[in-house]
Amino acid sequence: MKVLSVTSEIYPLIKTGGLADVAGALPPALGRLGIAVRTLVPGYPSVIARVTDGEVLHSFPALLGAPARLIGARIAGLDLIVLDAPELFERSGGPYADASGRDHPDNWRRFAALSRAGAEIAAGLLPDFVPDIVHAHDWQAALTPAYLRYFGIGVPSIVTVHNLAFQGQFPAAIFGALELPGEAYSLDGVEYYGGVGFLKAGLQCAWAITTVSPTYAAEIRTPSFGMGLDGLIEHRGAAVHGIVNGIDTEVWDPATDGLLAANFGARNLKGRQANRRAVETAFALDRDDAPIFVMVSRLTWQKGADLLLAVVDELVAAGGKLAVLGTGDSALESAFLAASAHHRGRIGASIAYDERLAHLVQGGGDAILIPSRFEPCGLTQLCGLRYGCVPVVARTGGLADTVVDANTAALNAGVATGIQFPPSTAEGLRDGLRRCLALFASPKQWATMQRQGMKADVSWDRSAALYAELFASLISDRGPTA
Ligand code: ADP
Ligand code: GLC
Numbered sequence: 233m234k235v236l237s238v239t240s241e242i243y244p245l246i247k248t249g250g251l252a253d254v255a256g257a258l259p260p261a262l263g264r265l266g267i268a269v270r271t272l273v274p275g276y277p278s279v280i281a282r283v284t285d286g287e288v289l290h291s292f293p294a295l296l297g298a299p300a301r302l303i304g305a306r307i308a309g310l311d312l313i314v315l316d317a318p319e320l321f322e323r324s325g326g327p328y329a330d331a332s333g334r335d336h337p338d339n340w341r342r343f344a345a346l347s348r349a350g351a352e353i354a355a356g357l358l359p360d361f362v363p364d365i366v367h368a369h370d371w372q373a374a375l376t377p378a379y380l381r382y383f384g385i386g387v388p389s390i391v392t393v394h395n396l397a398f399q400g401q402f403p404a405a406i407f408g409a410l411e412l413p414g415e416a417y418s419l420d421g422v423e424y425y426g427g428v429g430f431l432k433a434g435l436q437c438a439w440a441i442t443t444v445s446p447t448y449a450a451e452i453r454t455p456s457f458g459m460g461l462d463g464l465i466e467h468r469g470a471a472v473h474g475i476v477n478g479i480d481t482e483v484w485d486p487a488t489d490g491l492l493a494a495n496f497g498a499r500n501l502k503g504r505q506a507n508r509r510a511v512e513t514a515f516a517l518d519r520d521d522a523p524i525f526v527m528v529s530r531l532t533w534q535k536g537a538d539l540l541l542a543v544v545d546e547l548v549a550a551g552g553k554l555a556v557l558g559t560g561d562s563a564l565e566s567a568f569l570a571a572s573a574h575h576r577g578r579i580g581a582s583i584a585y586d587e588r589l590a591h592l593v594q595g596g597g598d599a600i601l602i603p604s605r606f607e608p609c610g611l612t613q614l615c616g617l618r619y620g621c622v623p624v625v626a627r628t629g630g631l632a633d634t635v636v637d638a639n640t641a642a643l644n645a646g647v648a649t650g651i652q653f654p655p656s657t658a659e660g661l662r663d664g665l666r667r668c669l670a671l672f673a674s675p676k677q678w679a680t681m682q683r684q685g686m687k688a689d690v691s692w693d694r695s696a697a698l699y700a701e702l703f704a705s706l707i708s709d710r711g712p713t714a
Contacts, residue, residue, distance in 0.1 A: 374434025515580025
């Protein structure tokens with residue numbers, strides 16, 4: 233089976249969040265099941281810089297108006313098709329915004345071009361690679377199924393929703409430049425509240441929709457989590473699947489991780505001590521045996537960063553320390569810096585995107601706090617489990633699906649792996665922290681929970697098999713359901 237994955241981010245080449253991790257780790261996991269995945273990705277400068285011996289597979293004189301080439305390349309073990317279109321992608325800053333954080337005004341054209349290229353490949357543009365399935369990730373790739381449908385290309389397509397908060401909504405005036413037939417501007421096509429909705433179009437046109445955990449798949453059918461798309465998602469009910477993410481267990485392996493101060497395993501938890509010391513040094517925390525709470529996250533409302541700020545005084549008063557690594561809303565960034573100045577030695581904040589520190593805090597922190605208001609899947613709790621950094625999570629989305637709460641029954645059965653707290657409020661988090669501190673005070677119970685978490689299967693193996701099953705069922709299908 234051959235799969236074309238279409239994505240705007242892929243680890244280790246370009247990453248703003250978990251989408252990149254998934255796009256980078258799922259293909260090798262599917263590869264182990266005999267499925268050949270090639271990934272179409274924009275030729276941002278960081279990607280082009282890694283294309284050393286690429287092969288030009290096709291040249292478009294004008295792809296939605298921009299000259300473009302498809303370059304085949306194998307980078308970091310990934311089989312890539314790079315969309316080299318300098319007019320669209322040769323820019324400084326991140327994948328979506330300029331260096332000062334402003335979204336590029338032509339993002340609609342940039343990602344429509346990506347989707348259009350994906351549809352052309354599905355239609356047989358590259359004779360050596362004619363995919364059986366197209367797998368589009370998030371709004372940036374979500375027009376792919378729309379092009380497939382309106383160009384009459386019968387290749388099965390899947391849209392995976394990593395976060396319904398990002399929908400790719402643009403004014404109606406861009407419609408003409410998308411080069412779709414007029415009929416596509418309709419209620420069951422790309423039209424959305426008087427404009428063009430990229431994700432909406434994908435949800436409407438894809439043969440199947442997946443999202444990244446079963447709980448989030450259920451939540452997004454409701455007005456509280458559906459962000460306006462709940463009606464459509466409910467309508468496509470039979471086509472919607474929740475498949476939980478895994479992580480790359482080679483990149484995230486405490487026994488071999490070169491970014492740690494010391495390696496360790498479930499049988500050698502003492503090895504974590506050197507990492508604790510390194511976290512204390514990196515975050516200017518006091519050197520003592522108090523529990524180290526960590527947060528590694530975008531600092532945003534979704535992630536509940538403000539909820540953590542609301543309880544930091546109590547966290548410190550109860551004897552805890554806190555190391556925060558993240559970037560995001562500038563008011564939240566400043567508030568964490570102010571908290572660390574106020575609680576010198578007890579709270580440290582690194583306002584940065586730092587891969588090494590992200591690994592170190594998982595290896596040296598005692599508990600990772602994830603008070604998200606909503607969380608499609610979340611990956612940092614999976615890393616926490618694998619590294620013995622006990623997750624303390626809001627009971628929502630993928631967090632609810634991946635952490636076994638340390639209630640009395642789970643503790644007695646020895647199956648607890650972390651703490652879940654409902655609801656996602658400061659009061660909920662406060663309660664979670666109280667329960668966490670009580671467990672930490674019992675070293676034996678704590679170590680049992682750490683070991684149990686480290687035994688949990690956070691790999692891609694099971695979920696890759698679910699994707700494979702879905703792919704196979706679509707190939708034997710006749711068309712989109714519902
Ligand atoms: P989201 O994609 O919503 O941001 P996830 O938990 O799915 O959340 O994925 C976040 C990914 O980004 C994880 O791999 C995490 O380790 C990484 N990450 C988040 N913030 C930082 C940071 N400041 N420095 C390094 N890595 C980070
Ligand atoms: C999104 C979600 C996150 C998920 C990630 C990868 O960024 O916010 O919960 O883990 O995508 O699917």
